[in-house]
Amino acid sequence: xxxxxxxxxxxxxxxxxxxxxxxxxxxxxxxxxxxxxxxxxxxxxxxxxxxxxxxxxxxxxxxxxxxxxxxxxxxxxxxxxxxxxxxxxxxxxxxxxxxxxxxxxxxxxxxxxxxxxxxxxxxxxx
Amino acid sequence: xxxxxxxxxxxxxxxxxxxxxxxxxxxxxxxxxxxxxxxxxxxxxxxxxxxxxxxxxxxxxxxxxxxxxxxxxxxxxxxxxxxxxxxxxxxxxxxxxxxxxxxxxxxxxxxxxxxxxxxxxxxxxx
DNA sequence: CGGCATCCGGCAAGATACTG
DNA sequence: CAGTATCTTGCCGGATGCCG
Numbered sequence: 001x002x003x004x005x006x007x008x009x010x011x012x013x014x015x016x017x018x019x020x021x022x023x024x025x026x027x028x029x030x031x032x033x034x035x036x037x038x039x040x041x042x043x044x045x046x047x048x049x050x051x052x053x054x055x056x057x058x059x060x061x062x063x064x065x066x067x068x069x070x071x072x073x074x075x076x077x078x079x080x081x082x083x084x085x086x087x088x089x090x091x092x093x094x095x096x097x098x099x100x101x102x103x104x105x106x107x108x109x110x111x112x113x114x115x116x117x118x119x120x121x122x123x124x125x126x
Numbered sequence: 127x128x129x130x131x132x133x134x135x136x137x138x139x140x141x142x143x144x145x146x147x148x149x150x151x152x153x154x155x156x157x158x159x160x161x162x163x164x165x166x167x168x169x170x171x172x173x174x175x176x177x178x179x180x181x182x183x184x185x186x187x188x189x190x191x192x193x194x195x196x197x198x199x200x201x202x203x204x205x206x207x208x209x210x211x212x213x214x215x216x217x218x219x220x221x222x223x224x225x226x227x228x229x230x231x232x233x234x235x236x237x238x239x240x241x242x243x244x245x246x247x248x249x250x251x252x
Numbered sequence: 253c254g255g256c257a258t259c260c261g262g263c264a265a266g267a268t269a270c271t272g
Numbered sequence: 273c274a275g276t277a278t279c280t281t282g283c284c285g286g287a288t289g290c291c292g
Binding site: 038 | 273274275276
C-alpha cells in the first residue's frame with residue numbers, strides 16, 4: 001500500500017484511476033490526442049458535458065500534469081488545451097480503449113447484449 | 127456516430143467507458159485478473175467499496191459480458207466471479223494502467239504534484 | 253454468505269447569471 | 273469566449289434489515 005500526496009493506493013491501478021478515472025477525463029484526453037483544442041472546440045466535440053463540468057475536469061487534469069493550459073490575453077479570450085508529455089504517455093491506453101470499443105460495438109450490433117447470466121450448478125465442493 | 131442498444135457513441139472510446147467506466151469497475155476487473163474470487167474476497171480486496179456497490183457493479187459487468195457469475199446452491203451460499211473471454215481481452219489495458227500508475231506514483235514521490243499551472247502569453251495570434 | 257429492498261442524507265452536477 | 277459563483281435538484285451511494 002502506498003500513501004502519496006494525501007492519497008492511498010492499494011494497487012497501482014488506483015493511481016491511474018485517480019488521474020483519468022473522472023467521469024469525463026478519459027474522453028477529454030482522448031479528444032486532445034487529435035491535437036490542441038480551444039475550450040469551445042472541446043465543448044462541441046462532447047455535447048453531453050456541460051461547460052462547468054468541462055472546465056472543472058480540465059482543471060483537475062491540469063493539476064495532475066496531464067494537460068497544459070495556455071491563455072492568450074486578448075479581448076475575446078482564447079484558451080488552448082494540449083497534452084503534456086505525461087498526457088501523451090497515455091496515448092497507448094487510449095488507442096487500446098478505442099480499438100476495444102470498436103470491437104465491442106461490432107460485437108453488440110452482431111449479437112446484441114451478451115447477458116451471459118450464468119447458470120447455477122449443484123451443491124458441491126465448498 | 128453509432129447508436130447501439132439504446133446507447134449513443136460519438137467515438138468508440140465511449141463504448142469502452144460505458145463498460146468499465148463505472149466508479150469501481152476497472153478496479154474490480156483488475157482484481158479478477160488475479161483469478162476467480164468469491165464475493166467476500168473481492169470485498170476484502172477493496173475495503174473502500176460497500177457491499178451494495180460491489181454487487182451492483184458486478185451485476186452490470188455481468189450484463190455487459192465481462193464477468194461470469196457462478197452460484198453454488200449450498201447452505202451458506204457461495205458465489206464465484208471470474209472474467210469471461212471478453213473480460214480477459216481487457217487484460218492488456220489493465221496491465222498498462224497498472225504500469226502507468228506505478229510510474230506516476232514514483233514520479234509523485236520524487237517531484238510531488240506536477241502542477242504545471244501554465245503561463246499566459248501575450249496578446250498575439252487570434 | 254450473498255443479494256435485494258427500502259429509506260434517506262450528501263454530494264455531484266445542472267441551470268443561470270455575472271465578470272473580464 | 274472562458275471562467276467563476278450561487279442556487280438548486282437528482283440520484284448516487286451508505287446504512288439497515290430481511291430472505292434464501
